Amino acid sequence: AQKITQTQPGMFVQEKEAVTLDCTYDTSDPSYGLFWYKQPSSGEMIFLIYQGSYDQQNATEGRYSLNFQKARKSANLVISASQLGDSAMYFCATPRGAGRRALTFGSGTRLQVQP
Amino acid sequence: GAGVSQTPSNKVTEKGKYVELRCDPISGHTALYWYRQSLGQGPEFLIYFQGTGAADDSGLPNDRFFAVRPEGSVSTLKIQRTERGDSAVYLCASSLSSGNEQFFGPGTRLTVL
Numbered sequence: 001a002q003k004i005t006q007t008q009p010g011m012f013v014q015e016k017e018a019v020t021l022d023c024t025y026d027t028s029d030p031s032y033g034l035f036w037y038k039q040p041s042s043g044e045m046i047f048l049i050y051q052g053s054y055d056q057q058n059a060t061e062g063r064y065s066l067n068f069q070k071a072r073k074s075a076n077l078v079i080s081a082s083q084l085g086d087s088a089m090y091f092c093a094t095p096r097g098a099g100r101r102a103l104t105f106g107s108g109t110r111l112q113v114q115p
Numbered sequence: 116g117a118g119v120s121q122t123p124s125n126k127v128t129e130k131g132k133y134v135e136l137r138c139d140p141i142s143g144h145t146a147l148y149w150y151r152q153s154l155g156q157g158p159e160f161l162i163y164f165q166g167t168g169a170a171d172d173s174g175l176p177n178d179r180f181f182a183v184r185p186e187g188s189v190s191t192l193k194i195q196r197t198e199r200g201d202s203a204v205y206l207c208a209s210s211l212s213s214g215n216e217q218f219f220g221p222g223t224r225l226t227v228l
Contacts, residue, residue, distance in 0.1 A: 004157075033215060035216075037219075042221075043221060043222050044220075044221050044222070045158070045206065045208070045219035046219075047216045047217070050215050096160060096171075100163075100171055101146060101148075101163060101210070102148050102150075102160045102171060102174070103150075103160065104160065105150075105157030105158050107155075107156060107157050108157050
């Protein structure tokens with residue numbers, strides 16, 4: 001079964017600085033994807049970024065980028081120039097298995113951006 | 116355009132009662148997912164529909180949980196004989212058949228007293 005591990009329950013970062021949120025995964029599928037979602041205190045899950053296992057380059061979306069290290073089975077999220085509005089829970093996820101499209105989520109990291 | 120909507124936003128019920136939670140996906144999205152999120156945890160998969168059929172229901176915890184999507188659009192998650200342990204936020208998401216990104220609704224917070 002697929003497994004996502006997020007080892008940082010909470011992180012603090014100063015406004016305007018960069019922060020890295022860790023995610024390691026365990027999958028036996030030869031082809032897979034990694035997702036990051038943001039969940040503010042209001043509760044909605046917001047898609048941030050996606051990395052396919054065969055993508056040649058690390059994914060980037062605005063201030064978000066993925067540090068994808070396939071050999072280490074890690075897909076860390078990097079947020080550059082943190083803003084107060086980035087304070088939220090962040091979840092890493094991967095599809096539940098070959099042909100399965102529903103996601104397995106990690107336990108999340110609570111990021112707090114300090115002014 | 117309209118996003119995924121879920122009703123009710125909050126539901127308080129008593130132990131042993133029956134509840135229905137509704138999800139209205141984004142128009143044109145053929146894939147629909149139900150997840151459950153307990154406090155301090157990540158969402159946990161329950162069931163996935165492709166069109167009208169349940170493509171994967173392996174996440175349903177027991178036979179008290181059931182979901183339908185009769186016309187391939189709106190879905191209803193049904194919980195019989197609710198227990199206090201069923202208290203959680205129930206999230207619905209939808210996606211295009213070929214799409215990677217799942218769009219989530221705001222969730223229904225279920226409290227079983």
